[in-house]
Amino acid sequence: MDSTVEPSNPSATSQALIVDWGGVLTSDVDRSMGLWADQERLDLMDFGIVMSDWFGRDGRTESFVNPVHALERGEIEVPDFEVKLAEGLSARAGRYIAPQGLIERLFQNFTHAHDMTALVRRAKAAGIKTALLSNSWGEMYPEHLFDGMFDVMVISGRVGMRKPEPRIYHHTVELLSVEPQACVFVDDMPRNVVAAVGLGMVGIHHVSYERTANELDVLFDVRLSG
Secondary structure (H helix, E strand, C coil): CCCEECCCCCCCCCCEEEECCCCCCECCHHHHHHHHHHHHCCCHHHHHHHHHHHHCCCCCCCCCCCHHHHHHCCCCCHHHHHHHHHHHHHHHHCCCCCCCCHHHHHHCCCCECHHHHHHHHHHHHCCCEEEEEECCCCCCCCHHHCCCCCCEEEEHHHHCCCCCCHHHHHHHHHHHCCCHHHEEEEECCHHHHHHHHHCCCEEEECCCHHHHHHHHHHHHCCCCCC
């Protein structure tokens, strides 16, 4: 898909920037997951198969079946999710995978994306409203690095909603006190971008700092790329 997707009938100048955390404000998800799999002596393909089984072919399996949906909505705790994930991985790997600390070790491989963080701070300094909108796998966020960075932080497990559910986008927009058409949404997951665009936002599928920064320069008519 194209990196930037605009709503069909934009009715307002861009006033707010909404960004994801994992894969946008961090290192690349695939690379980080690959490091974790190597450390755990896992085949990353096995992780993908477990996820595919949980999500189903249409990717819309509900939380009573899908532990990821339940975790992201805060309906189960991280240790319970780790048990389910370890069971699935153990079955695939043919050996016992210990569940304790599995997710914490995963997120230790997600390094901070200083370039994107600096961009968001420049946006806020320029008078643009800023928000974090993230699907959470527990409370692994480096919030000490977010000081003064966001007007609004919406973490899925804290609010009982998850992307790409429309209600979590509406919730974020309401907290920002802007219309959806005034928002630019940045995420590394295409399905989350498509959902935001469906509500009237401008969506950017994040694949690199350079591309995202250049597109934001144009959308906000402010030099945010540094």
